Amino acid sequence: MRARMVRFTPGRLVGLLAALSALAVAAFILSVRFGERPFSFADAFSDPDSFSAKALALRLPHAVLAAIVGAALATSGTALQSLMRNPLADPFVLGVSGGAALGAVLAIALGLDVVGDTGVVGLGSALAHLSAPSLFAFAGSAGAIALVSAISRVQGQTSPYAALLSGVVFNAFASAGITAVKTLTPPDRLAPILYWLAGTLGYERGWTLAAAALLQVIAIGFIWANAAALNALTLGDEDAASLGVDVAGTRRVLLFATSLSVAGAVALSGLVGFVGLIVPHVLRLWLGPDNRLLVPCSALGGAAFLMFSDLVARLLFNLVDAPTPVGVITALLGGPFFLVLLRRQHHLPL
Numbered sequence: 001m002r003a004r005m006v007r008f009t010p011g012r013l014v015g016l017l018a019a020l021s022a023l024a025v026a027a028f029i030l031s032v033r034f035g036e037r038p039f040s041f042a043d044a045f046s047d048p049d050s051f052s053a054k055a056l057a058l059r060l061p062h063a064v065l066a067a068i069v070g071a072a073l074a075t076s077g078t079a080l081q082s083l084m085r086n087p088l089a090d091p092f093v094l095g096v097s098g099g100a101a102l103g104a105v106l107a108i109a110l111g112l113d114v115v116g117d118t119g120v121v122g123l124g125s126a127l128a129h130l131s132a133p134s135l136f137a138f139a140g141s142a143g144a145i146a147l148v149s150a151i152s153r154v155q156g157q158t159s160p161y162a163a164l165l166s167g168v169v170f171n172a173f174a175s176a177g178i179t180a181v182k183t184l185t186p187p188d189r190l191a192p193i194l195y196w197l198a199g200t201l202g203y204e205r206g207w208t209l210a211a212a213a214l215l216q217v218i219a220i221g222f223i224w225a226n227a228a229a230l231n232a233l234t235l236g237d238e239d240a241a242s243l244g245v246d247v248a249g250t251r252r253v254l255l256f257a258t259s260l261s262v263a264g265a266v267a268l269s270g271l272v273g274f275v276g277l278i279v280p281h282v283l284r285l286w287l288g289p290d291n292r293l294l295v296p297c298s299a300l301g302g303a304a305f306l307m308f309s310d311l312v313a314r315l316l317f318n319l320v321d322a323p324t325p326v327g328v329i330t331a332l333l334g335g336p337f338f339l340v341l342l343r344r345q346h347h348l349p350l
Helices: 010-033 041-046 051-083 096-109 124-128 132-151 160-184 187-197 206-225 227-233 237-242 247-269 275-287 291-315 326-344
Strands: none
Touching: 010 051, 010 291, 041 051, 051 206, 051 227, 051 247, 051 275, 051 291, 096 132, 096 160, 096 187, 096 247, 132 160, 132 247, 160 187, 206 227, 206 247, 206 291, 227 237, 227 247, 227 291, 237 247, 275 291, 275 326, 291 326
16 A cells, blocks of 8 residues: 655645545534434524533534544644654654643542632633643643753754653653552542543533634644645755755754644543544555645544544443543554554555
8 A cells, every 4th residue: 555645736735625624524513413312403503491402512612622632633643753754653752641641640639620729819710710630731741841852952952862762751750650649549539530541522611622722723833834844854854954944943843833732632631542643644645745735634634533533432322331531432443443554554654
């Protein structure tokens, strides 16, 4: 199975974005319409007190969250695979996931529900009702980004290999810390920790979704704006420099934008795996290695994939009579599919 090569033109870009946007919209409608119990859009809009109206009010923000997280993880995976020149790089290789997980686990173990529980004042009523695990996860991610960035600087420049190794080591350290916290956590608080670590999508408030969407628009937009430089970096540092790319500066800001995008996603969803690995590979086989096409298409494809996975997770509720973390579904769908790709492909070119 060989990768196709789609030449970049504005017309092709518009066509691809239109097709993937239609797929994402279809996934969004299905995700809202179906679940533990289907409902009627007509009833939802005609009777505000009906079950349909209440289901719509819950599922709309849930589907929006799935789209935001899926877009962030898939785009970050695309960027990191090019930056690291490693087809197995995914959004969690830089220690961001470890820092987020450690922060969220600490918040849950301490019994914190909202930021107001911590006694923080003067930040407004909106911040006072922010999910404490989400805030702690974002803070942990930010700390991991700062630490890994500082460690991976070699002779004043950020080395991709040093960043990769630093991220792996930090994730191992965070995993040990999480194990220690789980060991000391009372049994009644252990289940929420395990559920968060498995990757789950909640029901966030509108302002939280707006802030998360704005963060991702900025981060993904910045990655896309530097897609041409990202293409050059896949050729190697010397070749990229000969093409006029500021190798050190471009890599530094792209790593920061990618890490920030992952931090925003993980803070709201936990550790949802395989989205940032499967979606970029599938699109790369279809479109080729040009990041000018891959970055925006990955955002739309990741959003559609995670909304579909979340729909499957909610439909399973009727079979298992218990909520299924969406991270379990992405692993069940993505793992075997990725093995099939590896079986049919001698290598996955970047």
